[in-house]
Amino acid sequence: MLVQQPESLKEAPLRPHATALHSHFVAPRRPTALAILGGLWLIIFFASLFAPPLLDDADATHANAARHILLSSDWVTLHVNGIRYLEKAPLPYWLVAISFKLFGFNTFAAHLPQTIGVLLLALLGYLWADKAFGPRTALYTGIAILTSAGVFLFTRVFIPEVLLSLLLCAALYLMLEALEGGRPFTTYSMWTVLALAVLTKGLVALVFFGGATILYLFLSGDSIHWRTLKPFTGTLLFLVIAAPWHILAGLRNTGGMDGHGFFWFYFVNEHFLRFLGKRIPMDYNKLPGYLFWSLHLVWLFPWALFLPVLVQQAFIAFRNHRRASTPIFDNWPTWTAYAVAIGGILLRNLFHFPYLLTVLLAAVAILLIELRRRQQHAAPGTALLHIDTYAQRTTLLLTIYAGLILVFFSFSTNQEYYTFPAYLPLLILLTHALVRAEDASAVDKHSRLWINIAHATFTVLGAAIFAALAYGLWTARHEAFVPDIGDLLAHRGVGDYTLSMSHLFDLTGKSFAALRLPAAIAALAFAFGPALAWILRRQRRHLAATGMLALTSTVFLIAAHIALIRFGPMLSSQTIAAKIQQLEDNNTISRDSVVMLYGDQAFGSSIPFYLGKDVDLVEGRSTSMLFGSTFPDAPPIFLTNADLLAGWGKGDRKLLFVPLEKRDVVDQLLGSRQIILDETSGKALITDRPLR
Structure with a gap:
């Protein structure tokens, strides 16, 4: 069953005559859409729960901590190999301990909670996007979450990021619902979920939620409804849930290094000193700026291909927003001078921390000055931004939240997966921009152009990947299959193996013999999938084109999982x-x-x-x-x-x-x-x- 797409009724128009631009493409009804998402989850994530075995390093280390909980009945102090493990919040380990109780000590049980977390994240994305932007954006969002490279890659290992992403995004969604007139149950659910987020990753959850919420309330004008969020009783509920574990852990773990106990190690060392890069021990890296930003094109692949579409649609929305509201940023001499100065600094000192911090502070200062000037010339009580619809509120909140995470970790010490909580908001914004461009493509040549550029890029990349894989398969055609691929790798140590997928640089002709099956599957997917998606797009069969893109990514992820199994003897002991x-x-x-x-x-x-x-x-x-x-x-x-x-x-x-x-x-x-x-x-x- 199919329903008409209501985007034109749910959001501010692209142009004054936007109703003429919508092609009224159809999208599956909710039961069909949910069945599609459930099927993708089963094929990509659930089927991969059984192999390979737990990997060395974080994967098995964290599984050992959960195993100790169940065997010792100590649900307060984590232990690894009999030693206190105080750097992590406990909720992910509690969930895995319960999973071990139900299914035994195995790979399936260790990874099941975060795999369920992926499904819930996709369903949350579907629910939020459906309410804000309509069923087609909702379907695209759910599919994008399940088929993005980063979501798949960073859930192969037992780390808390997917659970943190789910809880923080759920808290923000509930916050928006509460401001829209939700019942007290909605508000208290928000505080409950936020407390669970703190029990998942620590104080950084408060930084992201609190920072995004305060800035959103300031810009949207919803700050007048702050009592709806019940800050006093809600904070009390938050403390009732989040505080007991912290207090018990502090009381039970005293007298460590230099007299320090849990409180110093967890709050000072693991939060503030880690952010500053002075954590003890110094065993964390910081990605170079160019890698930190550019790798997001990989983690959000293939949906990151539509980033230019997002920029183009954002420009259109900003232009229409200016027409519908009090002028902002119209002090063009100031902004022009600022842009020229900052451009020169960036070109001369690209990704240098002090200069980037200067750029950020200058941008914030000028923005606040402009907003303050606008408020002084507006009627009393006027919001700083002209926000009318739920779609606009969602767009503003998701933009602030994703931007805050990316900026925060660009200054902090970081690992590649730290920005995982920004994936859902970024994918909602990307897929919504794609839907708007699809609807406008029939008469708007710019929207049509940028969609075609994305597909052309995907097709070229697909051809290049196919050529590389075909060459590897050809050179290894006479090589015997060796189960232990680790004996055949070059061990070049690119990135000292601190970067995800660093071992790909170790591949040799002989090692490709162990990867014939996944390489052949991936080669076939990239040989035909991108081109077929582009053909369907040129025929204006937008739903089918996006589906083909998702299918290509699905087949690639299946091949990647098979390859991971082949790497198992090297990555696991x-x-x-x-x-x-x-x-x-x-x-x-x-x-x-x-x-x-x-x-x-x-x-x-x-x-x-x-x-x-x-x-x-x-x-x-x-x-x-x-x-x-x-x-x-x-x-x-x-x-x-x-x-x-x-x-x-x-x-x-x-x-x-x-x-x-x-x-x-x-x-x-x-x-x-x-x-x-x-x-x-x-x-x-x-x-x-x-x-x-």
Whole structure:
């Protein structure tokens, strides 16, 4: 069943005669649209819950923290490998602990909560976009969330970003509903969801929600309705939910490094010092400015291709907004001089922090001056911006919220996935701009041009990706399939593997033999999908064209998941744990054998998870283990090289996991006194005596 698209009734017109521009394209009814979204989620996300095994580093580390909750019944203090793990808020680990209780300790259970979070994020995007912009934008938004590269990539690992995104966007949606005349239940739901967001990621949730809300109320004129948000009783409800865990964690974790406890480490070290890049230990990077901004084109691919369409539609909306309201930014000499000065600074000192901060502060100052001048010349009570419809309110709120996140992390220390909470608002704005351009394309040549440019770019990129994959497949056509792709990689260390997908730079001709299936699937998708989408777009079959673009991305993500499984032996040490269990089951080694990891626990964090027990760490008192190791009741799991040499070959059998990064160090340390039991992707399991 199909319904007419009501965008022209829901939002301010593009032009005075906008009703003539709408082609009245149809969109599926809600049950059909939800079935499409559910099907995409099942194919892309649910089907990928079973493989590969938990990855080393953050994935298995966080799973170990959730595992400890269930086994110890301690729901206050997180532990990893027996050591206090105080840097994270608890809600994601509580959810995974519950999942472990229901489904056992496995990959499926570890990733199920965040996979459900993706589905809920898509449904929230659909609901919000449907109310603000209509069913076609709603469908596009849900599809875009489920088929964006970044959403897929950053939910392959157990990190809290998708849950934080869901809760913050839900809180903002409820805030807008409350201001629109919602019942008290809506307002208190907002405060409840905000408290859960703080329990997911800490104080940064308050920064994003509070900053976006205050600026929105200031600009929209809705500040006169501030009592609707029930700030006093709502804050009390917020504290009732969010405060108990923080208080208990502080009371139970005192006497750590230099006398510091949870309160200092969690609030000062993990929030303020992390933002300033002075966190202890110094184990976090900051992406260069050009990468921080440009990589969002990758994380929002393929929908980022419509960024020029968003800019064009925003310009049209701004122009119409000026016609419908009191003039703003009409002090053109000031803005021209500012633009010239800032342009020169950026060209000379691109992405240099002090200059960027100067640019930002100058822009804010001039903006406030202009807004204040406008308010002085307007009637009392006039809003700073001319906001009339729910669509305009949504656009303003999402723009402020996404901009705040991007600017915040452009100054802070950051990882690529930190801006995940901005994905939903950006995708809503992108897809809405696409719908407006589709409706206007029949008579507006500029809208038609920018849509065609997006598809032309996608087609060229598709041809380039197809050519690269076809070349790789051709060069590897005679190579034998090797299950362990890690043995065939170049290990060039591009980005020191701190960037997502850094291992793609390690691919060799021989390693492509292990990727024949996913490479062939992706090649076929990019060979035909982008061109077909463009053809459908030229035929003005807009819904079908967007669907083809989503289908291309879906097939690519399926191929990417298959490739991730092939990379599994290199990214996870589950096979090492399985080898240890096999030797124990065969009575080849005793179950009393001492299992040790060389270096930081992140190198092999999947081993203690799959073994179901804590392990000793040799020269591993670092990064996430450092602060917790300073508490007086920390177990004696930290060994030095001297301790390893003193006990090697004596007492119970020693089993030592050695990551690729430490093989040379251990070879120099132990020499011929090691017996290799298993080796995969450069990682080794060695022992100190022959097997019986």
